[in-house]
Amino acid sequence: MDELRFFEIYRNADYLALLAEGMGFSFGLTLGGAVFGLAFALLLSVTRHIRTPMLGLASAAYTDFIRNTPLIVQLFFVAFGLPLLLGYQWPFWGHALLALTLNFSAYFAEILRAGYRAVPSGQHEAARSLGLRPAHVFCLITLPQAIATMYPSLTSQFIFLFLTTGVVSEIGARDLTYAGVFIDSRTFRSFEVFLTLTALYMLMALSFKGLLTLLHRRLCPWLHIR
Amino acid sequence: MKELLISILGKPEGIVVFQLLAATQYTLYLSLIAFVGGGITAALLTLARIAPARSVRALSAAYIWLFQSVPLLMLLFLLGLGIPRLFSTDIDPWWAAGIALTLFTSAYLGEVWRGAVEAVPMGQWEAARALGLGFMRTFRVVVLPQAVRLALAPTVGFMVQIIKGTSLAYIIGFHDLMNIGKRWANAPVDGTEPFIIFPLMAFIYFAICFPLSRLAIWLERRGRSGPRATDDDGSSPSVTRSLNVQAS
Numbered sequence: 001m002d003e004l005r006f007f008e009i010y011r012n013a014d015y016l017a018l019l020a021e022g023m024g025f026s027f028g029l030t031l032g033g034a035v036f037g038l039a040f041a042l043l044l045s046v047t048r049h050i051r052t053p054m055l056g057l058a059s060a061a062y063t064d065f066i067r068n069t070p071l072i073v074q075l076f077f078v079a080f081g082l083p084l085l086l087g088y089q090w091p092f093w094g095h096a097l098l099a100l101t102l103n104f105s106a107y108f109a110e111i112l113r114a115g116y117r118a119v120p121s122g123q124h125e126a127a128r129s130l131g132l133r134p135a136h137v138f139c140l141i142t143l144p145q146a147i148a149t150m151y152p153s154l155t156s157q158f159i160f161l162f163l164t165t166g167v168v169s170e171i172g173a174r175d176l177t178y179a180g181v182f183i184d185s186r187t188f189r190s191f192e193v194f195l196t197l198t199a200l201y202m203l204m205a206l207s208f209k210g211l212l213t214l215l216h217r218r219l220c221p222w223l224h225i226r
Numbered sequence: 227m228k229e230l231l232i233s234i235l236g237k238p239e240g241i242v243v244f245q246l247l248a249a250t251q252y253t254l255y256l257s258l259i260a261f262v263g264g265g266i267t268a269a270l271l272t273l274a275r276i277a278p279a280r281s282v283r284a285l286s287a288a289y290i291w292l293f294q295s296v297p298l299l300m301l302l303f304l305l306g307l308g309i310p311r312l313f314s315t316d317i318d319p320w321w322a323a324g325i326a327l328t329l330f331t332s333a334y335l336g337e338v339w340r341g342a343v344e345a346v347p348m349g350q351w352e353a354a355r356a357l358g359l360g361f362m363r364t365f366r367v368v369v370l371p372q373a374v375r376l377a378l379a380p381t382v383g384f385m386v387q388i389i390k391g392t393s394l395a396y397i398i399g400f401h402d403l404m405n406i407g408k409r410w411a412n413a414p415v416d417g418t419e420p421f422i423i424f425p426l427m428a429f430i431y432f433a434i435c436f437p438l439s440r441l442a443i444w445l446e447r448r449g450r451s452g453p454r455a456t457d458d459d460g461s462s463p464s465v466t467r468s469l470n471v472q473a474s
Contacts, residue, residue, distance in 0.1 A: 002312050068386060068435035069428040070393035072404065077428065080411065081421035163297040167394065177299060184307070191308035198300040205295050 006192045015183050022179030023200060025093070029175060030162045030208075032097050037104025038154075042143075044109035049116050049138070059109070066106035072167045075099040079171040096168035096175075104161055111153045115146030148220045155212045159205050166201070176200060238417040242410055243426070249406035250430055256392045256402060259324045261385060264331025271336035272343060276365070286336070293333030298391050301326040306398030323395035331388055335381065342377035343369060375449055383442035386435045393431070403427060 009015050044063060047055040066074065079095035082088075090098075119142050127137040147154075169178035180197040184190050216223070232240030274286035293301075306322035346369045354364040396405035404427070411423040 002314055004312075064436065064439070065428075065432060068390075068439055069431045070390040070404070072393050073407075073424055073428045073431060076408070076411070076420065077424035081419070081424050084419060085421040163295075164299075166297050166299040170397070180303075188311065191304065191312040194300055194303040194308045198296055198304065201297050201300060202295045 004192060005189055006196070008187050008189050009183060009192055009196060015187075018179040018183065019176070019196070019200065022174065022176035023204065025174055026165060026176040027204065029093065029096055029100060029168065029173070030158075030165050033100030033104050033165070034158055034161075036097070036101040038108050040101060040105035041108035041112055044105060045112040045116065046138070048109075048113055049142075050134075063106040063109050066103060067110065071099070071103050071164050072170065074103055075167060075171060078102070092168075092171055092173040095171055096173040100161075100165060100168070104158075107157050107161065108154065111150050111157060112146060114153075115150035116142055118149055119145045148223060151216050151220070155209065155216070158212070159209055162205060162208060163201065176204075236417075238415050242418055242423070245406050245410070246403060246427065246430060249401065249403045250434075252400070253389065253392050253402040253404075254434070256320075256323055256327065256395060256400065257385070257389045259320075260327035260331045260388050260392070263324065263328035264335055264388070267328060267332035268335035268339055271332060272339040275336070275340045276343060278361075290333050290336045290340075293329050294337065298326065298330045299394055299397070301329055302394055302398050319395065319398055319400040322398050323392070323400045327388065327391055327395070330391060331384070334384055334387070338380045338384065339373070339377050342373040342380075345376050346372045379442050379446035379449060382438055382445060386438050386442075389431065389435055389438075403430060 044059040047059045075096070078099040079092070083090065083095075123141050123145065124137055127141045128134075132140065165175065166177035168175050169181060172178070176197060180193050184193045187193065228241070228244045231244045234240065235243060271286045271289060274282045277283055277286075302323065305326045306317065306319065310317040310322075350368055350372065351364060354368040355361075359367065392400075392402060393404040395402060396408065399405075407423055407427040410418045411420045
């Protein structure tokens, strides 16, 4: 067995800076993907909620297709297929953000849809009988309750999706995995590099979890009364 | 098969589709290895999770927590690159990918199955013990059949995650659908442009995963609407409930 030489990574300021930049990039990319993804998921789930046949069918087909194909295939299509087909050129992070947004949105839409169903029908009926219009009922009554009850599912899905974002390094986006692969190619200390990367991903996943739980306590304190 | 595809689709496309379908079998084998290996490990984890010894329970919980917080990609890099370099050996991509996916699968299945076992009311355990059944017997005859019903749908659903997960194994040199498809997409051959190859690959993955997703949804609906296995005589639900209240 070879001896462990973590110091080859930790004593090199360039490598540490690269890892820090990678973490920042991964963090920003995931957050961006989650925010845009949630917005798109809202649109997708609404089309199924209000029962417009064609739109509902289209969004159902979209979510089914995304959920049943690997992220990496979607990513390669978005990064290499679409630009060639439509003749545009974006920076790598643009492709990565678009692919993650499309991917996240399908998973979030499915959770939101389940959330709408979990809101008791008495809530809609009461709101309707108070004279609220359907759009108001949805925005003021259904949606907030759905998000509040589905928050734990959304959080764990988000963490799971975050752990899959390393694949964006495969299209050249400079995320944490990209930094690790680069350092590995320079130092050949693969075990040390990827163990470090694993620890950093865990650290980030746990901080995401902590932050989101804290946010939930702030936004929906009534769900945390013991 | 190859000639048939070429005669239907023409020269480059027929060969491409044939090669993709041929590579798909390795995706399926790897998924099966991960499912069987992960399933066996998950079963041990589930047993450990209900074990009387506290340290065993904690160990199982720690394993699940650890491998649920680690990206699959990192497991692949560690097993396919890191550990072989540390010991200055080569590892077969089958072993590296198989072990990495087994670790990944076992953590998630272990969590699902533990949830299913814990969802069986405490009263079931107590009643069986009161009737004189031993611990293992109670588990096998009373708790397990009920837990399996609860766990079936999410387990089938997770198979989709495994199949999608195998698409990452090409990174450590595993020859599967992803690997062959990516090579064709990079090849300067007309009819294998990325916007043709990647949707084609997506469609193959979809054709495998979608039926499993549907099956999972169907199983879940059936499990929810049908009568519970233990409730075939009318009095048992209330008995279960009252025992449950006492237990909690």
